[in-house]
Amino acid sequence: MQNANTVKELVQISRDGLEFYEHAMSEVQSERLKSVFSRMAGNKRTLIASLSSKLAINDEDVPTDGTMAGSLRKAYADLRAMVSSNDDKVYVSQLEETEDRLLKHFEKALDDTTDPSVKGLLQQHFPHVRACHDEMSALKKQLAA
Numbered sequence: 001m002q003n004a005n006t007v008k009e010l011v012q013i014s015r016d017g018l019e020f021y022e023h024a025m026s027e028v029q030s031e032r033l034k035s036v037f038s039r040m041a042g043n044k045r046t047l048i049a050s051l052s053s054k055l056a057i058n059d060e061d062v063p064t065d066g067t068m069a070g071s072l073r074k075a076y077a078d079l080r081a082m083v084s085s086n087d088d089k090v091y092v093s094q095l096e097e098t099e100d101r102l103l104k105h106f107e108k109a110l111d112d113t114t115d116p117s118v119k120g121l122l123q124q125h126f127p128h129v130r131a132c133h134d135e136m137s138a139l140k141k142q143l144a145a
Contacts, residue, residue, distance in 0.1 A: 017099070
């Protein structure tokens with residue numbers, strides 16, 4: 001399959017987001033944020049399943065872990081939350097940056113992908129990736145006000 005490495009990278013970055021949202025749900029106090037994080041984690045699960053299916057159908061290895069950068073971002077958020085008076089704001093800010101990272105990689109993948117079936121799959125998921133990014137960005141701005 002052409003662009004298999006691109007799809008694998010998107011699976012890993014999405015997995016970073018999933019793991020971070022699941023972790024953040026246990027760290028924040030706000031039930032509203034827990035609900036948002038749960039929904040976002042669900043979106044990441046759907047994306048991972050779809051991209052992983054594409055890899056598996058084409059006999060490609062499916063990544064089972066995230067990236068080092070994702071692990072470091074989660075650890076950084078935990079450290080910042082320990083010294084902050086507002087854990088919710090810290091986690092939202094770091095999760096918004098996680099969404100930024102996924103969106104940028106997704107946009108690059110859409111531009112660089114040559115395999116029509118992969119491009120179609122990415123185009124199918126792009127509106128959801130953009131919506132998650134935009135929602136977290138708006139939430140970050142709301143908490144900063």
